[in-house]
């Protein structure tokens with residue numbers, strides 16, 4: 001029996017999303033139909049809204065829900081199961097099957113997503129994007145786990161694999177960056193330095209576990225971080241620069257300016273003695289970065305890209321839900337605004353205007 005759904009559809013021509021009433025087909029094969037409770041609004045979706053496109057699009061890639069129906073090849077969830085939805089396949093190491101990319105019949109013919117769509121009260125997607133969680137999991141503030149938490153915390157735990165006592169700095173402490181801060185604390189990193197241009201976000205970062213905060217609009221973050229993280233007394237590297245800097249600099253903003261700052265804040269090394277620091281590109285870059293190639297080489301610094309924190313949702317999402325339940329991940333503070341589906345255009349505008357401190361969620 002088809003499932004009625006209200007879904008936000010982004011038209012192919014520039015313009016606001018419209019809410020359309022559609023019917024989702026019965027799931028077949030690896031498809032799952034989910035009744036949603038809440039979905040997050042992610043910054044990377046603004047890029048999709050602003051970028052040109054040739055056809056209609058359905059958006060949203062983190063949500064909570066309950067399974068209504070499954071196709072005959074689905075084995076990881078069954079109807080009635082509470083789930084989190086994510087854009088990152090749950091474990092591609094265990095299958096060579098590429099997940100189905102969700103799409104719906106819309107007024108414009110067809111509206112598609114490159115993975116899932118969750119700005120809708122019901123959705124249909126591949127079981128690779130559906131993670132079972134315990135029945136008592138709150139279904140509102142856990143909505144951002146599928147992208148914001150996965151990406152921020154995954155970058156620290158999976159991509160960088162930060163070890164106790166290592167030093168980290170994080171550029172951009174909004175919805176994703178705050179989770180990188182929380183994961184750095186869980187990993188035992190020290191110091192954990194948050195960099196942003198918004199003092200309210202920096203206050204939030206302190207609550208999530210940042211040991212130091214820097215307002216990049218007022219203080220040079222590179223000088224501050226190098227002073228905080230000195231190397232051995234008298235040790236110098238290329239061009240006589242004292243050895244200093246963090247083990248890992250996470251660039252969640254991913255602009256050329258933040259990348260340059262992050263890169264210059266990582267430790268310089270010489271002849272493998274000190275271990276050059278690593279810049280981890282976490283945010284979705286909207287411009288190319290200049291690569292200080294000589295300084296990369298001479299200072300033995302590394303650059304690492306990570307999509308979705310290189311997380312393995314099957315293993316990591318239950319961990320992050322546990323952190324939340326144990327009080328180690330303050331998702332109540334992460335969710336700073338709640339809207340209805342009919343307010344989706346206004347909610348995206350607020351995010352674009354920098355008025356969302358943590359994460360906005362849509363509640364259905």
Ligand SMILES: [Zn+2]
Nearest residue numbers: 042044147148
């Ligand atoms: Zn996202």
